[in-house]
Amino acid sequence: MHRLDPRTKIVLTFVYILSLFIFENPAVYAVAALFLIIEIILSRIPILYMVKGLKPVAFLLAFTVAVNLLFTGGQELFSFWIFTVTIEGIKRSSYLIGRLIFLVLASNLMTLTTAPVSLTNALEYLMRPLKLFKVPVHEVAMMMSIALRFIPILVDEANKIMKAQMARGADFDSGNIIKKTKSFVPIIIPLFVSAFRRANNLAQAMEARCYNGGEGRTRLNPLKYRRGDVVAYVLLVIYAVLIVLMGCFLFKAPPVAL
Amino acid sequence: MKTEKVNELNELNTDIPILEAKHLVFEYRTGAAKPVRAVYDVSFSVWPGEFIGLIGHTGSGKSTLLQLLNALETPASGTVYFKGQDIFEKRYDRKKLRGKVGLVFQYPEHQLFAETVFADVCFGPLNMGVDRKQAELTAYDTIKQVGLEDECFYKSPFDLSGGQKRRAAIAGVLAMKPEVLILDEPTAGLDPKGRDELLDMIASLRDKENMTIILVSHSMEDVARYADRIMVMNEGRLILDDTVSTVFKHRQEIKTAGLSVPEVSEIVAELSAAGLPIRDDIFTVDEAAEEILRVLKEYRVI
Numbered sequence: 001m002h003r004l005d006p007r008t009k010i011v012l013t014f015v016y017i018l019s020l021f022i023f024e025n026p027a028v029y030a031v032a033a034l035f036l037i038i039e040i041i042l043s044r045i046p047i048l049y050m051v052k053g054l055k056p057v058a059f060l061l062a063f064t065v066a067v068n069l070l071f072t073g074g075q076e077l078f079s080f081w082i083f084t085v086t087i088e089g090i091k092r093s094s095y096l097i098g099r100l101i102f103l104v105l106a107s108n109l110m111t112l113t114t115a116p117v118s119l120t121n122a123l124e125y126l127m128r129p130l131k132l133f134k135v136p137v138h139e140v141a142m143m144m145s146i147a148l149r150f151i152p153i154l155v156d157e158a159n160k161i162m163k164a165q166m167a168r169g170a171d172f173d174s175g176n177i178i179k180k181t182k183s184f185v186p187i188i189i190p191l192f193v194s195a196f197r198r199a200n201n202l203a204q205a206m207e208a209r210c211y212n213g214g215e216g217r218t219r220l221n222p223l224k225y226r227r228g229d230v231v232a233y234v235l236l237v238i239y240a241v242l243i244v245l246m247g248c249f250l251f252k253a254p255p256v257a258l
Numbered sequence: 259m260k261t262e263k264v265n266e267l268n269e270l271n272t273d274i275p276i277l278e279a280k281h282l283v284f285e286y287r288t289g290a291a292k293p294v295r296a297v298y299d300v301s302f303s304v305w306p307g308e309f310i311g312l313i314g315h316t317g318s319g320k321s322t323l324l325q326l327l328n329a330l331e332t333p334a335s336g337t338v339y340f341k342g343q344d345i346f347e348k349r350y351d352r353k354k355l356r357g358k359v360g361l362v363f364q365y366p367e368h369q370l371f372a373e374t375v376f377a378d379v380c381f382g383p384l385n386m387g388v389d390r391k392q393a394e395l396t397a398y399d400t401i402k403q404v405g406l407e408d409e410c411f412y413k414s415p416f417d418l419s420g421g422q423k424r425r426a427a428i429a430g431v432l433a434m435k436p437e438v439l440i441l442d443e444p445t446a447g448l449d450p451k452g453r454d455e456l457l458d459m460i461a462s463l464r465d466k467e468n469m470t471i472i473l474v475s476h477s478m479e480d481v482a483r484y485a486d487r488i489m490v491m492n493e494g495r496l497i498l499d500d501t502v503s504t505v506f507k508h509r510q511e512i513k514t515a516g517l518s519v520p521e522v523s524e525i526v527a528e529l530s531a532a533g534l535p536i537r538d539d540i541f542t543v544d545e546a547a548e549e550i551l552r553v554l555k556e557y558r559v560i
Contacts, residue, residue, distance in 0.1 A: 157368075163330050164369040167361040168430055169353055169385030186381065189371040193416060197367075 006114050006122035008229045012236055013110045019240065020099050023247030029098050031246065035239055036102055036109075043113050053108040054101065061100055068093035116148040118223075125223060138213060146202070154195060161190045274342045275303035276470050277327060277359065277438055281336035284322050284494075296322040298494040299336070304438065304472065309464050311481030311502075312474045314491030315516035320474050321364075323491065324440050327472075328352075328359040357386045360436030364443045366427035370415035375401065375426050378415050382434040393433070400429040405459055421452040425459075432463075438470040439463065445480060457484055478520045482506065482541035490515055503539035522546045 020032060040050060054061075069089045111119070124141035131137050162172070165186045172183050282300045285293035297319045304310060314320045325331040327338055329345050329352040337346050345355055363369060372378035376394075379401055383393035401411060404425040410418065415426050424444055431439065441460065445453040461484050463469045475481050481488055481502075488505040490498040492515035498505050506512070506519050509527065513519075519541070526540045526549070536553050540546045 160363065160365075161368045163325065164363045165371075166330055167328060167356050167363065168369065168382040169357055169434060170381075171353060171385065186369075186371045190368055194367055 005229045006118040019243045027246045065093045120145040276306045277304040278339040282333050283335045285334045300496045309471045309485050311485030311488045318491040319494040328356050357434040359438045360431040361440045362431045366423035374412045376411045379429045379433045400432045404429045440472045442474045
């Protein structure tokens with residue numbers, strides 16, 4: 001898993017997510033779940049760690065389920081107060097929750113097994129056809145790598161700034177909304193100043209190394225497909241065919257439009 | 259000489275320490291891995307009017323320790339007393355405390371934000387609930403006190419030089435009228451002249467205002483020159499805590515902590531080892547020069 005080419009992983013994840021959205025029937029979801037479980041086992045990432053990755057979306061999950069459960073019309077199962085729970089509602093929300101969980105797990109799996117830089121490299125490669133339409137693909141990818149690289153640095157910096165202001169008696173939790181918003185000015189300004197300074201330094205450092213965009217640039221670690229990638233693509237094709245067959249014929253459910 | 263002065267001050271002031279750390283333990287939680295211990299079982303007392311030098315290698319836990327002292331971080335166990343009161347008690351007013359135990363961070367860029375230096379220095383006292391007029395008066399005094407020129411008052415803090423930014427940042431904390439001033443490597447990145455001026459200014463705060471000062475530094479020379487007492491940290495533990503001369507006698511411990519004793523002390527120790535009747539508790543160039551002259555005179559070389 002970790003050694004697969006990042007391009008393979010992106011295509012894999014993309015097709016997988018697509019498959020979740022095109023078909024909506026239990027058999028497809030069972031196959032999708034099986035596929036995901038195999039992937040997780042192959043990646044050797046502890047299951048518990050994967051489950052923890054769902055935490056940030058837990059609220060979204062609960063909310064979607066609640067809305068779909070309570071506000072979907074159809075055959076009534078039981079009702080209380082102003083809410084009615086229907087069979088369709090239960091069906092819909094279980095599909096949705098499955099879809100969301102698989103989606104988050106699959107994309108987490110991709111980001112956990114791939115370094116951010118190789119991800120953007122792969123994206124650059126996959127987006128190359130867009131060059132025909134004058135999209136500055138290399139520059140976009142470079143911007144993405146830089147942005148990703150700077151997130152932890154800026155988070156760290158924001159923490160330090162916050163402490164420095166707290167040491168001067170700044171208070172971020174009390175008062176009304178306007179006061180609270182205002183209290184963030186002493187954090188935002190130093191953060192922006194430092195971000196600009198860093199950007200400036202980086203630009204100078206890049207120029208000092210004669211960086212001039214993507215034209216004719218070679219890579220330290222060129223992306224190379226290996227045998228594992230071929231196997232992965234074959235598996236992916238099998239998976240896709242299986243899903244399409246099951247989605248179209250097994251349950252005769254019409255494909256749901258995106 | 260300096261130690262005598264401290265004792266004198268101790269008698270003048272109350273007999274409880276102004277700051278007291280008791281068995282402080284602090285752990286970082288990074289992901290699923292085992293927590294990293296940044297500070298482990300650190301206890302010490304700071305007496306009013308003391309000038310303490312805190313030294314330690316990068317990552318020895320100095321900065322975390324400082325943040326525990328004014329409750330910016332919460333210890334896993336142990337506690338800190340300010341004038342005998344537990345600062346981690348639930349109802350203790352930690353915001354007020356941060357005005358009394360002023361902490362100046364290493365990088366002034368992390369705290370300067372207002373349009374003018376003057377407005378920036380007013381930020382602290384205003385947060386402490388001082389009315390605007392009083393805050394402005396205090397800000398005016400402190401900016402003068404840290405030695406910033408008049409034309410800096412209405413300059414943007416971002417247009418100042420490195421040394422001036424440091425001073426502005428220190429003024430921002432001083433304006434809250436702290437009783438203890440903690441400075442995290444205030445001299446990093448300054449040229450020797452700027453460094454001496456800044457340290458002289460800090461020393462004068464102690465002498466004139468009787469402020470208690472804790473100075474973190476990498477430079478043994480700086481600490482030796484100004485502090486009465488030195489605390490040495492290594493891997494989260496406080497390994498030495500004594501007067502300057504006593505601490506620098508523990509040369510081996512200091513070296514294992516990844517630090518070096520002042521070069522002068524090295525030379526003096528070597529001279530003494532070579533059989534010269536020279537005092538071995540010397541750590542400033544001036545003192546060494548005097549002592550070497552004395553020895554030479556004794557030998558009637560000059």
